[in-house]
Amino acid sequence: MTEFLATGVLPDEYQQLAKTVRDFAQSVVAPVAARHDAEHSFPYEVVEGMAEMGLFGLPFPEEFGGMGGDYFALCLALEELGKVDQSVAITLEAGVSLGAMPVYRFGTDAQKQEWLPQLASGRALGAFGLTEPGGGSDAGATKTTARLDNGDWVINGSKQFITNSGTDITKLVTVTAVTGEHDGRKEISSILIPVPTPGFTVEPAYDKVGWRASDTHPLTFQDVRVPEENLLGERGRGYANFLRILDEGRIAIAALSTGAAQGCVDESVKYAREREAFGQPISRYQSIEFTIARMEARAHTARTAYYDAAALMLAGKPFKKHAAIAKLVASEAAMDNARDATQIHGGYGFINEFPVARHYRDSKILEIGEGTSEVQLMLIAREVGL
Numbered sequence: 001m002t003e004f005l006a007t008g009v010l011p012d013e014y015q016q017l018a019k020t021v022r023d024f025a026q027s028v029v030a031p032v033a034a035r036h037d038a039e040h041s042f043p044y045e046v047v048e049g050m051a052e053m054g055l056f057g058l059p060f061p062e063e064f065g066g067m068g069g070d071y072f073a074l075c076l077a078l079e080e081l082g083k084v085d086q087s088v089a090i091t092l093e094a095g096v097s098l099g100a101m102p103v104y105r106f107g108t109d110a111q112k113q114e115w116l117p118q119l120a121s122g123r124a125l126g127a128f129g130l131t132e133p134g135g136g137s138d139a140g141a142t143k144t145t146a147r148l149d150n151g152d153w154v155i156n157g158s159k160q161f162i163t164n165s166g167t168d169i170t171k172l173v174t175v176t177a178v179t180g181e182h183d184g185r186k187e188i189s190s191i192l193i194p195v196p197t198p199g200f201t202v203e204p205a206y207d208k209v210g211w212r213a214s215d216t217h218p219l220t221f222q223d224v225r226v227p228e229e230n231l232l233g234e235r236g237r238g239y240a241n242f243l244r245i246l247d248e249g250r251i252a253i254a255a256l257s258t259g260a261a262q263g264c265v266d267e268s269v270k271y272a273r274e275r276e277a278f279g280q281p282i283s284r285y286q287s288i289e290f291t292i293a294r295m296e297a298r299a300h301t302a303r304t305a306y307y308d309a310a311a312l313m314l315a316g317k318p319f320k321k322h323a324a325i326a327k328l329v330a331s332e333a334a335m336d337n338a339r340d341a342t343q344i345h346g347g348y349g350f351i352n353e354f355p356v357a358r359h360y361r362d363s364k365i366l367e368i369g370e371g372t373s374e375v376q377l378m379l380i381a382r383e384v385g386l
């Protein structure tokens, strides 16, 4: 079923989806990307457009309001959006893979019926809060607590850097919290917090270097009460379940990164053909040609890596190592290509209205979010038996 992923030649329905999202990215996203970035404003009109196209429902069954596609379809959409505007792409990535997917994977029927139709339609956004002020890589160090009291979970603590948590359409934040202790080890569970809920505060947005049109906030919880039924998945499985979500999410981030790496190639080819220096287009200089050829090789390698990881995941085979490899090489490809593309653009590459300048600022977080490069290396090392 997924043999095509090994050949890189996509069946018609995937090609059609990629083309539709590419056209949308060019005609709707690109014209407003620089303005939203400059104003640090959330692109509601773009998100509405993506919702109308069904992008938030891509990997979910139709019975939950989804498009009946798969995770690879989501990845293709992220690659196309990532070429043009990483803020928009991460809004979709976080909304689907962190906001809605945990409910789909681990929710009860009632939780799925309540949340998925809203989240899959894009009318509502979900967020996932794992990272805390004290640490992100060491997710087991969670300090936020949830204790049962009269049939309610009472949640106290804080989360840091949570994407999509403070928009006007954010309706759900799922958090990991310590719900007990066994044999000296923390019991960590996931809990659904509808927005708004008394005691739950969305703190002011960060002033970020990149992804400036995406929504990121610290969150605090002071005696936040939600019903006992809001436990997501088994009690004590919150950490393990979230690791599964992160494994998948790494393929999605690799796809977004591939888009960013390819966007830098496309912009550089266009610019190098037009820009003249010393009496001829700079594309005629071999050092420029070679730089762009290397950028294309990086983008291609990144794409191959995420196709490979997606093929294993869709075939139901172990994919942890492949997802970590894809995230590692694709995020590095994006950052390296952004640096090279900026160099090729000369001074214009340092001016924000040029897409490569945005990629230069945006790409760094790809090597940090959803597991830093060091965390990917740790996972790969473990998988090869170290």
Ligand SMILES: Cc1cc2nc3c(=O)[nH]c(=O)nc-3n(C[C@H](O)[C@H](O)[C@H](O)COP(=O)(O)OP(=O)(O)OC[C@H]3O[C@@H](n4cnc5c(N)ncnc54)[C@H](O)[C@@H]3O)c2cc1C
Residues within 6 Å of the ligand: 094, 098, 127, 128, 129, 130, 131, 134, 135, 136, 137, 138, 160, 161, 162, 163, 164, 208, 211, 216, 365, 368, 369, 370, 371, 372, 373, 374, 375
């Ligand atoms: C814009 C943005 C959006 C985000 N969105 C979300 C979100 O929606 N939900 C969420 O939960 N989190 C989110 N995050 C948090 C992100 O996932 C974390 O920042 C990331 O996992 C790193 O955690 P940290 O910042 O605590 O760094 P730390 O874990 O403190 O790491 C600091 C440095 O130490 C290195 N390091 C740590 N441990 C080791 C080790 N054992 N060996 C070698 N090196 C190590 C790291 O690689 C890194 O270089 C977001 C962050 C940003 C900036």
